[in-house]
Amino acid sequence: MTTYSVEAYLKATGADKFARGFRDAGNAVDGLEKKTGRASLGVTKFVTAVAGVAAAVGVFRTLSNAVDQAFTRIDTMEQFDRVMTTMTGSAEVAEKTLSKINDTVLGTAYDLDVAAASVQRFVTSGLDVEQATRYFESWGDAVAFYTKGTNADLQGVTDALSKMSTRGKVDMEQLGRIMEAGIPAMDIYAEAMGITTDEVADQMSRGKLEAGKFMEVMDEALANGTEKFPSIAGAAKEAGDSWEGSFAKMRSAAARGVVNIIENIDKMLEDNGLPQMREMVSQFGTAFENVLTFIGDSIPNVVEFIKGFAQANEEAFGGVRDTIFEVFSTVWGYIQEVWQFIMELWNEYGPMLT
Numbered sequence: 001m002t003t004y005s006v007e008a009y010l011k012a013t014g015a016d017k018f019a020r021g022f023r024d025a026g027n028a029v030d031g032l033e034k035k036t037g038r039a040s041l042g043v044t045k046f047v048t049a050v051a052g053v054a055a056a057v058g059v060f061r062t063l064s065n066a067v068d069q070a071f072t073r074i075d076t077m078e079q080f081d082r083v084m085t086t087m088t089g090s091a092e093v094a095e096k097t098l099s100k101i102n103d104t105v106l107g108t109a110y111d112l113d114v115a116a117a118s119v120q121r122f123v124t125s126g127l128d129v130e131q132a133t134r135y136f137e138s139w140g141d142a143v144a145f146y147t148k149g150t151n152a153d154l155q156g157v158t159d160a161l162s163k164m165s166t167r168g169k170v171d172m173e174q175l176g177r178i179m180e181a182g183i184p185a186m187d188i189y190a191e192a193m194g195i196t197t198d199e200v201a202d203q204m205s206r207g208k209l210e211a212g213k214f215m216e217v218m219d220e221a222l223a224n225g226t227e228k229f230p231s232i233a234g235a236a237k238e239a240g241d242s243w244e245g246s247f248a249k250m251r252s253a254a255a256r257g258v259v260n261i262i263e264n265i266d267k268m269l270e271d272n273g274l275p276q277m278r279e280m281v282s283q284f285g286t287a288f289e290n291v292l293t294f295i296g297d298s299i300p301n302v303v304e305f306i307k308g309f310a311q312a313n314e315e316a317f318g319g320v321r322d323t324i325f326e327v328f329s330t331v332w333g334y335i336q337e338v339w340q341f342i343m344e345l346w347n348e349y350g351p352m353l354t
Contacts, residue, residue: 074262076113080120087123097129104137108144108236114151115140118158125165127215135161135215137236138222144239145232147182157181164211172204188229189214192221 077098084094098116105115115136122132139157147153160177164170178185190197203209225231 071262073111073113076117080116083120084123084129088129093129097133100133101136104133104140105236108140109149109151109239110140110154110236111151114154118154118162121158121162122165125162126168127165131215135219138219138233141232141235142183142222143181143236145235146184149236149239153181157183161215165215168211169207170204170209170211170214172201175204184229185218188221188226189218191226191228192217 080098081091081094084097085091088094088097097119101115101119102112105112119132119136122135123129127135136158139161140154143149143154143157147157157178160174164174175185186197186200190200193200200209221229223231223233
């Protein structure tokens with residue numbers, strides 16, 4: 001039997017060269033670490049600084065989005081209070097309803113303003129407040145369980161349901177929106193009723209599937225489950241613990257914090273006999289508009305003055321006239337660009353200030 005030494009085998013396969021190369025690389029790294037200790041410290045500081053800047057940018061973006069979301073939230077809440085007070089005839093009922101909605105979405109990825117708008121749509125479509133809040137909770141769980149569970153998904157599904165409720169009938173267009181979102185609504189309803197999906201489709205085509213019955217059966221099936229489909233009660237709060245849900249809750253928390261700041265500032269201003277923030281913003285918008293209008297109206301007069309001055313002093317400035325007009329044309333071009341930029345900003349943000 002032929003035998004080979006380990007050393008001969010390593011040389012034959014080239015493994016010894018690989019091992020030496022690996023050792024050399026290790027020694028080089030060790031030497032580099034010793035020689036560049038200060039440099040590595042500098043790199044560490046640099047990376048830390050970059051990470052700090054990135055974090056600061058992330059915080060800034062979060063706060064910036066939170067401010068926009070806070071204003072939207074305030075507007076939605078005020079509208080909800082007005083509409084619900086009108087629909088129910090009681091400001092107390094409106095307040096209790098909002099408190100119930102807040103308890104429902106607390107710990108979920110849903111925003112309170114989105115939830116309030118959904119319940120409001122249910123009520124204006126003909127449902128009573130108790131039904132509206134109960135249906136919102138069960139369908140909120142369905143959205144979280146069967147779809148991505150975003151605010152957009154929730155808005156789409158509740159909008160479809162409110163349109164069904166308004167018409168009083170379930171139609172394939174609105175049911176299709178719910179199914180396209182990912183919720184097997186037709187299958188769940190069919191099993192809960194002990195019929196086939198073909199029979200459900202036939203009822204819809206003949207206009208015999210009542211929205212009230214559909215929503216009541218679905219509420220029961222979603223909350224308690226059927227033989228095939230499990231109960232999904234509480235799914236929205238469970239989905240709130242996912243990564244996407246956690247980020248959504250973070251954004252909502254930031255928006256709630258900004259809302260609290262705005263409300264406390266408004267209270268301080270009111271207690272001291274001063275106008276609230278939105279009134280100040282509106283006043284600023286009006287004043288800024290007046291300034292822009294004055295500047296725009298003044299530009300032709302300034303141009304005419306410069307032309308008249310140049311003509312009256314043509315002899316004195318004749319030698320440098322061309323140069324002066326060239327400079328003026330250049331400056332005028334800059335003025336027009338700046339003015340256009342200002343007007344673009346005003347057209348974009350002016351309506352929000354006035």
